[in-house]
Amino acid sequence: MESQGLVFNSVVFLFGFLPVALAVYYLVPGHLKNLVLLLESVIFYCWAGVEYLPLITVLIVINYLFGLILPRVKHRAGRIFCLVLPILCSAAALVFFKYTNFLIDTVNQITSAGLAQLSFLDVLPLGISYYVFKVISYVADVYTGKTEAERNPITFAAYVLFFPQLLVGPIVKYRDMAPALHATRHRCHAAQMEAGAEMFVFGLAKKVILADSIGALWSDLLSEEIGLANVSTPLAWLGIAAYSLQLYFDFAGYSEMSNGLSKLMGFDCPANFDLPYISSSITEFWRRWHISLSSWFRDYIYIPLGGNRRGLPRQLFNMLVVWALTGIWHGASWNFICWGLYYFVLLTIEKIFLLKYLKKGRVWPHIYTLFFIVLGWGIFTANVAGAELPLLMSRLFIPSGGISPVYYLRNYGVLLILGVLFSTALPGMFWQWAKKHAVLRTVLVGCVMVLSVAFVVASTNNSPLYAGF
Amino acid sequence: MKYVYRTRRKTSRQVYPVLILFFVMLFGFALLNLFWPKRRISELENRALKQLPAFRPAALLDGSWTGDFGEYMQDQVAFRDVWIDMQSNVNALVLQKTEQNGILLGKDHWLFTKQFGTPDTARLDTNADAVAEFAQRYPGRVTFLLAPSASVIYTEDLPLAAPMLNENGLLDQVFATVSPYASVIDLREVYGGHKDEYLYFHTDHHWTTHGAYVAYEQFCVQQGLVPFDPAAHEAVDVNNFYGTHYSSTRYWNALPDTITYYPLSNPMTIYTVNGEADFTPAETGTMYHTDKFATRDKYGAFLGGNNGYTTIEGDGTGSILVVKDSYANCFVPYLTANYAKIGVVDFRGYHYGLDSLIEKEGYDQILILYNFQTFLSDRDVINLNRPSSLS
Numbered sequence: 001m002e003s004q005g006l007v008f009n010s011v012v013f014l015f016g017f018l019p020v021a022l023a024v025y026y027l028v029p030g031h032l033k034n035l036v037l038l039l040e041s042v043i044f045y046c047w048a049g050v051e052y053l054p055l056i057t058v059l060i061v062i063n064y065l066f067g068l069i070l071p072r073v074k075h076r077a078g079r080i081f082c083l084v085l086p087i088l089c090s091a092a093a094l095v096f097f098k099y100t101n102f103l104i105d106t107v108n109q110i111t112s113a114g115l116a117q118l119s120f121l122d123v124l125p126l127g128i129s130y131y132v133f134k135v136i137s138y139v140a141d142v143y144t145g146k147t148e149a150e151r152n153p154i155t156f157a158a159y160v161l162f163f164p165q166l167l168v169g170p171i172v173k174y175r176d177m178a179p180a181l182h183a184t185r186h187r188c189h190a191a192q193m194e195a196g197a198e199m200f201v202f203g204l205a206k207k208v209i210l211a212d213s214i215g216a217l218w219s220d221l222l223s224e225e226i227g228l229a230n231v232s233t234p235l236a237w238l239g240i241a242a243y244s245l246q247l248y249f250d251f252a253g254y255s256e257m258s259n260g261l262s263k264l265m266g267f268d269c270p271a272n273f274d275l276p277y278i279s280s281s282i283t284e285f286w287r288r289w290h291i292s293l294s295s296w297f298r299d300y301i302y303i304p305l306g307g308n309r310r311g312l313p314r315q316l317f318n319m320l321v322v323w324a325l326t327g328i329w330h331g332a333s334w335n336f337i338c339w340g341l342y343y344f345v346l347l348t349i350e351k352i353f354l355l356k357y358l359k360k361g362r363v364w365p366h367i368y369t370l371f372f373i374v375l376g377w378g379i380f381t382a383n384v385a386g387a388e389l390p391l392l393m394s395r396l397f398i399p400s401g402g403i404s405p406v407y408y409l410r411n412y413g414v415l416l417i418l419g420v421l422f423s424t425a426l427p428g429m430f431w432q433w434a435k436k437h438a439v440l441r442t443v444l445v446g447c448v449m450v451l452s453v454a455f456v457v458a459s460t461n462n463s464p465l466y467a468g469f
Numbered sequence: 470m471k472y473v474y475r476t477r478r479k480t481s482r483q484v485y486p487v488l489i490l491f492f493v494m495l496f497g498f499a500l501l502n503l504f505w506p507k508r509r510i511s512e513l514e515n516r517a518l519k520q521l522p523a524f525r526p527a528a529l530l531d532g533s534w535t536g537d538f539g540e541y542m543q544d545q546v547a548f549r550d551v552w553i554d555m556q557s558n559v560n561a562l563v564l565q566k567t568e569q570n571g572i573l574l575g576k577d578h579w580l581f582t583k584q585f586g587t588p589d590t591a592r593l594d595t596n597a598d599a600v601a602e603f604a605q606r607y608p609g610r611v612t613f614l615l616a617p618s619a620s621v622i623y624t625e626d627l628p629l630a631a632p633m634l635n636e637n638g639l640l641d642q643v644f645a646t647v648s649p650y651a652s653v654i655d656l657r658e659v660y661g662g663h664k665d666e667y668l669y670f671h672t673d674h675h676w677t678t679h680g681a682y683v684a685y686e687q688f689c690v691q692q693g694l695v696p697f698d699p700a701a702h703e704a705v706d707v708n709n710f711y712g713t714h715y716s717s718t719r720y721w722n723a724l725p726d727t728i729t730y731y732p733l734s735n736p737m738t739i740y741t742v743n744g745e746a747d748f749t750p751a752e753t754g755t756m757y758h759t760d761k762f763a764t765r766d767k768y769g770a771f772l773g774g775n776n777g778y779t780t781i782e783g784d785g786t787g788s789i790l791v792v793k794d795s796y797a798n799c800f801v802p803y804l805t806a807n808y809a810k811i812g813v814v815d816f817r818g819y820h821y822g823l824d825s826l827i828e829k830e831g832y833d834q835i836l837i838l839y840n841f842q843t844f845l846s847d848r849d850v851i852n853l854n855r856p857s858s859l860s
Contacts, residue, residue, distance in 0.1 A: 414566075
């Protein structure tokens with residue numbers, strides 16, 4: 001269960017919080033901008049209640065202090081201690097709040113110990129999976145000398161709590177944000193802000209027009225009235241394909257909104273998605289999907305474990321660790337672990353022999369990649385009631401009759417075509433062309449913004465799927 | 470190591486039209502929103518809108534005030550109706566959707582309730598059993614009328630390949646359960662013959678006054694009564710009725726419905742229900758709250774809405790008790806031609822068993838009138854057999 005924070009796709013954020021936050025941020029002088037940013041982020045964080053404010057405060061203080069201490073310790077053992085201790089604290093907080101009940105459940109199943117669940121852990125502290133990874137990357141980067149420690153606690157807290165990234169990431173490293181955080185003059189400039197506005201509007205449209213509308217197909221099939229068990233095999237495939245599109249536009253749209261807000265406030269953050277569904281291998285897919293997460297695992301788990309420098313068996317072991325962790329990061333549930341290991345197997349096969357054939361192919365690598373990605377989302381969503389894995393797999397792979405896909409193709413046809421189209425590079429190419437014409441560009445952004453607001457007003461707020469992770 | 474953080478310098482004095490537009494819309498609309506008049510209810514959406522939540526520090530700390538405030542802003546946003554219409558138009562015209570908010574956008578301007586697949590029918594079975602059990606206590610006195618959904622009669626106007634539930638099968642099942650003990654009225658065949666007539670509203674979930682009349686004729690045939698003669702009475706048409714399905718969909722292509730009523734002068738008394746078989750008159754008038762015809766909720770004019778207990782003085786002989794959902798509201802006026810006294814019970818406002826009421830008021834006949842959609846999910850039908858708490 002997730003707690004409902006202040007989601008971007010709500011009237012209260014778009015026309016309440018955001019204009020006030022931006023106006024104050026722009027109006028205060030440069031040396032106060034980080035303080036304002038911090039205060040705004042605290043309000044944003046506490047929107048759903050103040051109960052977890054102490055937790056994040058403690059984590060900020062610990063990581064801030066050890067960041068300061070680390071460069072002063074010369075002794076090797078001392079340095080390692082100062083690295084490991086704050087990481088352990090942060091990771092322990094994540095494990096405790098996210099996985100305790102899962103562990104209790106697992107122990108109960110194995111030993112029938114009958115341990116009671118901790119009900120206060122039913123609601124995951126807002127954004128904990130994201131900010132814990134941010135602070136770990138900070139301490140690790142200070143340790144390796146990739147960045148200087150942050151001396152100003154306000155600046156450091158503003159980085160950790162930075163409201164555009166608080167709910168669903170992306171997990172942006174401190175070193176990527178440090179230059180702008182230290183710019184006291186001309187932090188925001190119009191060209192960057194304009195790019196941010198465009199990015200925010202397009203991200204909002206992806207979330208509220210595409211993701212939420214397409215997602216209704218899959219949730220309809222899971223409803224009590226329909227039920228996967230009554231669905232024909234073609235409709236089951238259509239459903240899981242629609243879910244794949246929903247997941248992409250939901251998360252990519254939210255990430256774009258976040259990066260757009262960052263740009264509006266003077267921060268350039270790396271893209272979190274790069275058209276993942278046009279990949280021609282699973283290896284490529286993971287370079288294009290949730291980039292901030294996979295690069296975090298690469299930089300702070302895979303490479304420190306030795307990466308590919310210690311021979312193939314060791315490399316495979318490192319990959320196993322990374323993908324088991326990637327799986328469980330997505331949630332305290334077995335299906336996420338299976339989903340991570342599923343990718344471990346696929347990536348291993350590609351690494352050992354398949355990749356060179358994939359590089360030669362033209363069409364079939366795309367079909368192969370999409371097939372396994374879509375199937376992967378089936379495993380990914382198997383903890384949702386009504387989407388149990390054996391049921392879904394039997395509907396997908398044992399040809400069976402039932403409700404035909406005709407109604408759903410008719411009702412969602414245009415949306416599905418749009419979804420496929422916007423998963424390709426074509427809209428981006430069109431935008432590159434349209435950008436050159438000031439009038440066309442302005443009209444386009446204006447129309448998309450108006451339409452998106454209409455969808456925001458007409459819907460009850462759908463919180464992003466990825467806020468639960 | 471020392472890091473030098475570079476500050477950017479302004480490069481040119483360009484204009485940024487997209488940024489200007491974005492800020493105008495963001496800040497401009499936020500300001501407009503602030504001063505936009507706030508509403509108590511939305512007539513179009515047929516519901517109360519969220520008001521500014523009262524401020525309590527505790528509610529702020531646990532996040533409930535901000536949650537309420539968010540809903541308040543969502544409900545009170547400037548041009549709310551325009552935004553919702555726009556979304557509905559994009560859905561229907563650009564995205565070519567055939568459903569909107571649980572309503573199917575059918576052919577020929579039809580708006581149908583979306584009832585898909587195989588819903589849980591435990592409640593339906595319970596309700597059918599309850600009617601059968603009740604009818605066994607009053608042999609020969611109970612009639613059961615279960616009106617089918619419009620989508621059963623006008624199947625060809627449903628969106629392409631809509632996977633509707635098997636209402637025909639369920640209706641067969643219910644009638645089979647009840648018919649050994651009560652006379653049942655199954656309208657499917659007769660409605661099939663009157664298909665080209667105006668039986669159901671297109672923008673609302675109710676049947677029309679005419680649809681109710683066709684059902685009433687069946688009732689008269691079964692009871693051996695001479696039906697109310699519409700030709701001998703003045704009929705009044707109220708135009709521009711946009712019903713509940715329209716409120717849900719805001720479908721651009723919806724055609725307004727027409728409500729017909731016969732302004733009969735038979736006195737109707739609406740009671741305040743104090744307890745089991747215990748009520749006091751609250752209001753006396755005709756069967757039509759005509760002021761309702763001027764509002765959006767036009768169907769609410771019939772019988773003054775759904776009240777717990779109501780009686781009407783008719784022009785016939787004997788008495789009948791109608792136990793019903795809102796479908797009966799435009800049906801009941803016809804009964805004045807046949808009975809001297811008509812009682813109307815709606816379990817939404819009368820939470821007791823019926824035996825004591827029937828005994829006290831001395832009703833000869835009982836008509837149980839529901840439409841399929843209510844009967845499928847209604848939790849109050851079982852009150853039919855609730856034992857009396859009076860001794």
